[in-house]
Amino acid sequence: MDPIVECNCTASELMIFPCAGACSVGQLSNDLAKKMSKEGIGKMACIAAVGAGGPMAIKAANDAKIVLIIDGCPMSCAKKIVEKAGIRPTLQVLVTDIDMKKTDILGYSDEEMERAFKMTLDRLKNVPR
Numbered sequence: 001m002d003p004i005v006e007c008n009c010t011a012s013e014l015m016i017f018p019c020a021g022a023c024s025v026g027q028l029s030n031d032l033a034k035k036m037s038k039e040g041i042g043k044m045a046c047i048a049a050v051g052a053g054g055p056m057a058i059k060a061a062n063d064a065k066i067v068l069i070i071d072g073c074p075m076s077c078a079k080k081i082v083e084k085a086g087i088r089p090t091l092q093v094l095v096t097d098i099d100m101k102k103t104d105i106l107g108y109s110d111e112e113m114e115r116a117f118k119m120t121l122d123r124l125k126n127v128p129r
């Protein structure tokens with residue numbers, strides 16, 4: 001018998017889905033979602049679970065007041081994944097909007113993280129609550 005495995009994604013007012021791509025901007029997206037979640041600014045959730053059709057992650061996103069997508073670049077993979085699952089994103093931010101280059105280096109500078117963090121908080125301020 002298969003074990004029952006449940007996703008840890010539970011609804012929160014602000015749910016954060018990073019693309020977590022295998023490049024500079026994708027890794028920043030993931031770490032930015034972690035930073036926000038650790039600081040109590042929303043809850044990071046599993047984009048992979050949504051892509052796999054995980055019912056808990058999809059329900060949690062549908063129950064959230066705000067669904068924030070953090071994509072590394074204009075390919076908008078995380079946004080496309082949630083939309084395919086029937087979830088409407090409230091806000092999408094692109095890490096490349098801070099003029100950061102997408103490279104295959106899996107890292108970024110502290111300054112780039114701070115700029116992406118500030119940009120995301122600034123855009124969140126304009127979301128009606």
Ligand code: SF4
Pocket residue numbers: 019020021022023025026071072073074075076077078
């Ligand atoms: S949005 Fe860009 S960085 Fe993120 S997974 Fe897609 S291609 Fe990679």
